[in-house]
Structures are given as C-alpha cells and as structure tokens.
Amino acid sequence: MPLVETLPVGPDTAQWEVWGTVARVVVDASSTSAGSAYHGRLGSSPLVGEAAAIVRAELAVVDEACSRFREDSELRAACRAGRPVTVSPLLAALVGAALTAAQETDGDVDPTVGAAMCALGYDRDFAALTNRSPVPVGRAVHVFGSPDWRSVRLRGRELTVPDGVQLDLGATAKAFAADRAAARVFRELGVGVLVALGGDIATAGPAPNGGWRVLVRDRPDDPSCTVGLPAGAALATSSTASRTWGRPGELLHHILDPRTGRPAPRIWRTVSVAAFSCLRANTLSTAAIIRGHNAPALLGNAPSRLVTPSLDVLHLGGWPA
Template sequence: MINPNILLILAGLAFQESPSNPQRHTFASQQMGATCKVVLFGSEAPACKQAAQAAFDRIAELNNIMSDYDAQSELRKLCAQAGEGPVKVSKDLLTVLVRSQEIFQLSDGGFDPTISPVIKLWRRARKSIQLPDAEELRGALALVGFQKVEIDKGKGTVRLALKGMQIDLGGIAKGYAADEALKVLQAKGFASALVVLGGDIAVGAPPPKEKGWKIGIAPVLEEGDASDRYLVLSHCAVSTSGDTEQYVEIAGKRYSHLVDPKTGIGLTRRVAATVVARRGIDADALTKVACILPPEISLKKIALVPGASCRITYLAEKGLELIESPGFPPLQGKKAGK
C-alpha cells in the first residue's frame, strides 16, 4: 500500500453541499486489496449509487482476472501453463499484458511483471527478516524477463516460454482498473467523476464550476513530512509509488518492496515518484520505472509516453533532492510551515 502522506485525495473537499444540483456523492469499497473511492456529481442519489456500484463491480471483475493471490484467477491459470503452448486470454488480460510488454521495452527492463518469482522471495524475506537465499534468488532471476513472454495480438494468445515463469501485474493492474471504472461512470452519464484505487487515481471532467479536481501531493520520504500542495487535474490519471511503508530492515540495511528486475534486490536508495498521464495504466506502470531507474534516465524514458510527466523525490548524499519533467503540472498551495 502507498503511504497516504505521499498522495492525498483533496478532491471535493472545497465543495459544500447545497440544494442546487448536481451534488457531490462519495462511495467507498475494498477492491484489489485497497480502499477504492468513487466521487461523482449527480442530481439523483439512487442513480449515483447504482453507477458507483457498477464501477466497483467492474474492478472486482478485473481482480478476478489479474490477481496473483487468487489461484482461480485467469492470470494464475495462465502462469500454471508456463512452458507449454499458447493460451487464449481475455481481452482485458491481453490489453494489460501488451501494455506491460511495451513499457518493459521502453524502460529497458526497468518495468518487468515477470519478476513475480523474485517478489515472492522478498515477501518471505519481509516476514522472516532474512535476505533471500542466494541460490534461490539466482533460480528466480533465471525466470525473469518479459522478452520470454510471447504475445500474439491477432490470435489473442499468450505463452510463457519457461516452465515456472510467473507474472505479477500489481504494478499496472490497479491503474487499468481505475481507467475502466471511470469509463463505467462516464458511460452512465457521470462526466464529473473521480476513481481512487490505492495510489492510483483516474479523473474525468472537472467538478461543477471548478477548473479541475484537487489532488494533494506531498513528496515525503520520512514520517512527519507533510505538505498542503496539490495538483489541479481533469481528464487524466495520476499514480504514486514509494517505500515509506513497505520495506524491511535486515542487518541494519533498508530494502524497499520495489525490486530491481535486473539484480533481484530490493531498492536500498530512498525514492518516491508521482506520474501524471493520460491513462491510469500508464501512470501506474511508469511510477515503477521512475523508482527503479536513475532519476535522470527515468524522466527521459517517461517523456517517450505522450502526455506523461513525472515528479521524483529521492534521498541523495546531500539530502532530499527533487527532479521533475518540464511538463509536470504546476503545484498549487504552499509547503507546510511556510
């Protein structure tokens, strides 16, 4: 889970309910292992509730397809056939795997969902407070590499070339789900809508009489660091990633839950990133690129995605450093204490 201090939702806090229509309606549900919020503006409460439920249902449907925890998910069934012939997959799974492949190539392997076997070793390491066994890690790394995933878009099939390969879509699926949930709301006539799924947000048209949704962003790497600065966004998506909460300290060294696909080692440098993009599927995956690759290289890679920009905060020898894309939306408000 992303520390709520890194990306706070201010959307709608400035709006006061009034007799005039449409009014702001907020709904919440647990989806994909995270809190999901839907905020929309409408004049009829029952219709708003029905639309929000339809959005939640769409996310649940996608979780059934892409979960790496559910043994009955379509993704897990695909992985169970690794090393065998091509497998016909659903349109949703194909869409996410194709985009995963594209971002894998764009990032020179900085984003790689086939890292799942390594991630599982680190999940165990966080529980045992012991580094992964070196031999096990080498074996897991031998299965990593999205170039080993064979996708035939025309036939709608996917093949994992090596037996034992596994895919973890945790770095991209929530962004796609936020996109899809927003589409559901828009299809039901709710243009002014926002979907929050963990650290991933998709926004539609601005709230009534506003320029955009207010999305609070605090570039924190330490507990207690805060900010009241925010972005004003519409018709786009924003995602954040960092290690404020998910990490483990072993022998006095801090290891992030974010793992470098090339080394198989959890990041030891402190970094947090926020990406704004046209689609959640891109923003979600690109935050991982921003954290895994060196900051300057990350910005160059992210600039290759039309409409995407990034803000990276990292801890250097001289202290906290900040780097951002030239096109990153301007921050509003002011830093805390200033």
C-alpha cells in the first residue's frame, strides 16, 4: 500500500489494520478547550480513543453497505436483484460518489469492473490474495460487454444494476469513508483530526501549527517527501506497485482500465494528488494511473506528484518540491 504517515507519531495517534491496509487517526486538540484539559498528561489522550471509536464505527457501516467481499453486504444484494431496489441513504451516497467519479473522468474510474476484478483473482480481501495465481496475461476479461457506468441507474435511493454487472466501489469508497469519518470526528468532538486509510487522507477541523505533516512514499526505498496539509485538505496516493498479486514476472495490480478489463499499464508507479476532499483527490490519482502518458493533461493545476517505474519524480500544480 502507499505509505502515508503523519509526523511525528505520538500519544494523539491510534492505528489498526482494516481492509487490507492501515487506518490511522490523529487528533490535535491543542487549540480547543476540550484538548486543554488533557494537554501535557502522560499516555494517550482520551480524545484519540473517542476519535478512533468513531472512525471504526464509520468504517464498519461502510463495509456493511458496500463490501464486495461480504455475501451479506447491501451492495451484493442489490447487484443480485436484477431489478430496481431501494437502498439505504449510505449506499445511495456511495454509489452516487462512484458514478460521479466515472462521469468526471470520462469513464476512467468505472465502478462496473467488479466482475473483471473477480476474474483476475481479486475476489476476496486483499490480505488473502498472497501467492494467488492470476489470469493468464493473454486472456481477455469483459464486464457487461464493454464496461459502462452509464448502465447503472440511481434515482434518489432507487438503484438498478443490470444483470451480469458486479459493482466495485473500491476506487472511491475508501476515500469517501475517510472524508465522512473525519467530518464526524470534528462534528462530535470539536477537535482537529486527520484520518488516513492507507494512501487516502482526509482532515477536518483546525490543523496543527505548520499544517498536518505527512510523509508520502510507496515503498521504503522509493523517493519520499514530506508535505504540510492545511486545515480541511486531503491527499490521495494511487499505486501500481502496491496491492499486487500473482507470481514474479506475472504480477497484477488493482487499478483496472475499464476499457480492457486489465490492469492499467505501469506508466506511473505512483500518483499523489492534493485536494479539499479525499474523494476528489482519489478520483484524480486513480484516473491519472489509467490515463498514463496523458495524466498531466487530466491533472491540470491540481497539486500532484507522479513517480515513474524508474523512480523519476514529476511535480505538477504547485506540489512542494
């Protein structure tokens, strides 16, 4: 997974493993009356425990709504129905976010790639994929003929998924969850907070002096940089080197080009994008991987950092050097 670490790690930090990655929650209560009561005490602040509990609860309801690895998820039931179904407000919002991302990227980030993901072997939580044999490289995989997010209908809370289509919200749901969890922590506790789910970071409330200090890199030997995120900013990193499975020389990665049903060519090792929502940052970073050589045109003025397979680094849109 892309490594995105807050600096330094201290008593106001909690982390745990979830969804095949690491969740990290950092609170900064120094500027609030709630935080002043705990400032300087030994041990973890009670606020970080409360914040972590909120984030865990948010991730649990998102998982129940849209996991494609759970037989009992609401999304799996909707995909099996083959007819219009009324879904929860949360699932409607998650599907709506995925369809918006598809529209904004001209179909690069397409949630109808679920069947292609399964055909390639990514049909369970990523932690269970170690040494899984991939589909042979020459084999074509198709989803609903040509994958097309426009085949999915969402009107309010009425969702229609055509027969044969499996939705995969992985490209947007984690970023959506980070935004939602950070916003809830700030709303309920009144503290500045950073929520990181692997390479997806969201913040809410006031930032520490100098901003949220974040180390961005993919693997330990890769180029790295430290950035300061202002209050409310977000950061997403997409990678073709992490979340890989298969055998040496035949490794697949999880970012599919919906036009082929195959992993996107490795033009970029990683793409990191800053924005004022994690969902927007992740939409751009994922689409940039799929666009390949045309990624700079897509990213425009968005602060971005692109790393090639040979570890050359390209900065765009005012990304700090």
